[in-house]
Amino acid sequence: MNLIEIERVETISKEDFYTLYVKKQKPLVIEKLTQDWPAYEKWNLNYIKSVAGEKTVPLYDDRPVSHKDGFNQAHTQMKMADYIDLLQSKPTNYRIFLYELMKEVPLLQQDFKWPNIGLRLVKQLPMLFFGGENSKVFMHYDIDYSNILHFHFHGTKQCMLFDPQQTPYLYKVPHALIAREDIDFDAPDFEKFPALQNAKGYITHLKHGEMLYMPEGYWHYMKYQSAGFSMSLRAFPRRIPNLSKAFYNVFIMRYFDVMMRKLKGQAWIDYKNAKAMKNSSK
Numbered sequence: 001m002n003l004i005e006i007e008r009v010e011t012i013s014k015e016d017f018y019t020l021y022v023k024k025q026k027p028l029v030i031e032k033l034t035q036d037w038p039a040y041e042k043w044n045l046n047y048i049k050s051v052a053g054e055k056t057v058p059l060y061d062d063r064p065v066s067h068k069d070g071f072n073q074a075h076t077q078m079k080m081a082d083y084i085d086l087l088q089s090k091p092t093n094y095r096i097f098l099y100e101l102m103k104e105v106p107l108l109q110q111d112f113k114w115p116n117i118g119l120r121l122v123k124q125l126p127m128l129f130f131g132g133e134n135s136k137v138f139m140h141y142d143i144d145y146s147n148i149l150h151f152h153f154h155g156t157k158q159c160m161l162f163d164p165q166q167t168p169y170l171y172k173v174p175h176a177l178i179a180r181e182d183i184d185f186d187a188p189d190f191e192k193f194p195a196l197q198n199a200k201g202y203i204t205h206l207k208h209g210e211m212l213y214m215p216e217g218y219w220h221y222m223k224y225q226s227a228g229f230s231m232s233l234r235a236f237p238r239r240i241p242n243l244s245k246a247f248y249n250v251f252i253m254r255y256f257d258v259m260m261r262k263l264k265g266q267a268w269i270d271y272k273n274a275k276a277m278k279n280s281s282k
Contacts, residue, residue: 006204018118025215039111053081087227092132119235131224139179146234152206155228162201162219169199195280
């Protein structure tokens with residue numbers, strides 16, 4: 001695909017970060033933002049197992065969306081200790097997605113610092129994400145159009161981004177936040193999905209302690225190159241049109257989609273996938 005490396009800096013002032021990246025809505029990797037956090041030294045899978053091993057956690061895999069699923073409904077669950085044993089023993093598709101582990105384990109709240117980086121961050125407890133080697137997070141954008149600071153720990157994670165202007169080429173599923181799930185963004189089939197050849201995006205590979213800034217509404221596809229976990233901090237969208245889109249997604253779109261799944265069943269999912277093909281083929 002037509003991808004360029006995301007810019008990287010070791011450190012940056014909050015003035016430069018806001019002026020050069022937030023205002024311009026450009027992604028950036030900051031390599032050393034977390035090096036004064038306790039998490040930088042402490043956070044690895046064994047540490048998480050030691051402090052949260054008894055917690056029961058929701059797990060997701062890469063099965064296609066079904067009309068039987070609720071919005072962001074987990075596929076199974078297990079003890080965190082058992083899940084980390086699985087991550088460390090072999091590749092697995094099971095992931096933890098948008099999990100408030102810090103609410104369950106308050107001790108973890110002492111390990112990070114709210115960065116003074118020029119964004120007015122939402123001071124809710126951060127969400128955590130876990131994945132096994134080669135597990136993938138399908139191409140999507142966030143429901144609230146937030147500016148996201150995404151921190152990675154333990155291992156390496158590939159991140160592919162597309163700005164919202166690339167949406168026509170990405171086979172977006174209507175009434176949803178995802179691209180078609182049968183697209184392999186690591187090795188796309190351009191005969192089946194020719195519009196992808198027109199999409200221009202970004203790529204990077206996050207290592208332990210590095211932070212990726214994702215501007216509001218950016219599409220992102222994540223692949224865990226080794227077992228690891230990440231944390232996200234968020235700031236509300238700055239642009240008024242994106243605030244209105246966030247409101248629509250949160251309070252109208254997702255409820256409409258759930259209703260249509262109940263009324264139409266799998267025919268609704270099939271219709272949306274066919275509409276995605278038709279729209280991007282234009």
